Amino acid sequence: QVQLVESGGGSVQAGGSLRLSCAASGYGYSGYCIGWFRQAPGKKREGVATIDRNGSTRYADSVKGRFTISRDNAKSTLYLQMTSMKPEDTAMYYCAAPRLSSGYCGFAPFPYAYWGQGTQVTVSS
Numbered sequence: 001q002v003q004l005v006e007s008g009g010g011s012v013q014a015g016g017s018l019r020l021s022c023a024a025s026g027y028g029y030s031g032y033c034i035g036w037f038r039q040a041p042g043k044k045r046e047g048v049a050t051i052d053r054n055g056s057t058r059y060a061d062s063v064k065g066r067f068t069i070s071r072d073n074a075k076s077t078l079y080l081q082m083t084s085m086k087p088e089d090t091a092m093y094y095c096a097a098p099r100l101s102s103g104y105c106g107f108a109p110f111p112y113a114y115w116g117q118g119t120q121v122t123v124s125s
Helices: none
Strands: 003-007 010-013 018-025 034-039 046-051 057-059 067-072 077-082 091-098 112-115 119-124
Touching: 003 091, 003 112, 018 034, 018 091, 018 119, 034 067, 034 077, 046 067, 046 077, 057 067
Parallel strands: 010 119
Antiparallel strands: 003 018, 018 077, 034 046, 034 091, 046 057, 067 077, 091 112, 091 119
């Protein structure tokens, strides 16, 4: 079955950087969209960045210019490089893949059927 395992979270001061990784298994990773979401306490889960099978990316306005999503298809691994981090970036970060037949690659969480367990990111001021 599809498995997504995130790593790389931690604590960082404002202005710092972190790189998250998501190891995927159980499906033809390279042929599908995959993305990063986050959820802060008391807030809805929101899309951060997605990347489709052709490498086209999209970003939430709040992270444009600061975060970079990338994928290594040979390693079936997704990355999120986060720079110039802000306290409002504090959240649990999840890797997610949509239902494989959907072709969806947007930011609505509902079409995403597969989720990792999450990795905590905390940015202090």
